[in-house]
Amino acid sequence: MITMFLYKIIDLVFQGLYLALIxxxxxxxxxxxxSHPIIQxxxxxxxxxxxxxxxxxxxxxxxxxxxxxxxxxxISIVRRLLxxxxx
Numbered sequence: 001m002i003t004m005f006l007y008k009i010i011d012l013v014f015q016g017l018y019l020a021l022i023x024x025x026x027x028x029x030x031x032x033x034x035s036h037p038i039i040q041x042x043x044x045x046x047x048x049x050x051x052x053x054x055x056x057x058x059x060x061x062x063x064x065x066x067x068x069x070x071x072x073x074x075i076s077i078v079r080r081l082l083x084x085x086x087x
Contacts, residue, residue, distance in 0.1 A: 007086050014079040018072070020045045025068050049075070 024046045032039055053067035053074075 003086050007083060010079070010082050010086070014075060017045070017049070017075055021049065021068055021071060021075075024050075028065070 020042055024042055027039070027042070034040070034043070049071045050067045053070040054065065057066060057070070059065035059067070
């Protein structure tokens with residue numbers, strides 16, 4: 001019973017991370033106010049996930065930021081590992 005509850009909570013957290021990254025990607029394509037509290041909150045959530053990958057593959061060398069691709073892969077792996085441990 002508790003395991004199923006934890007499974008659902010972990011799954012919900014990771015779905016929130018996926019959504020936050022998608023919103024962050026979309027925001028990078030459109031002008032936005034980085035001082036807005038919601039935008040600042042989104043950056044606080046996504047920066048720790050994206051920054052390690054941005055340091056590995058700097059976007060200025062490629063002309064495009066591919067760190068979200070690596071972030072999605074890493075999040076997917078961590079999610080799968082956690083949920084497998086609970087099964």
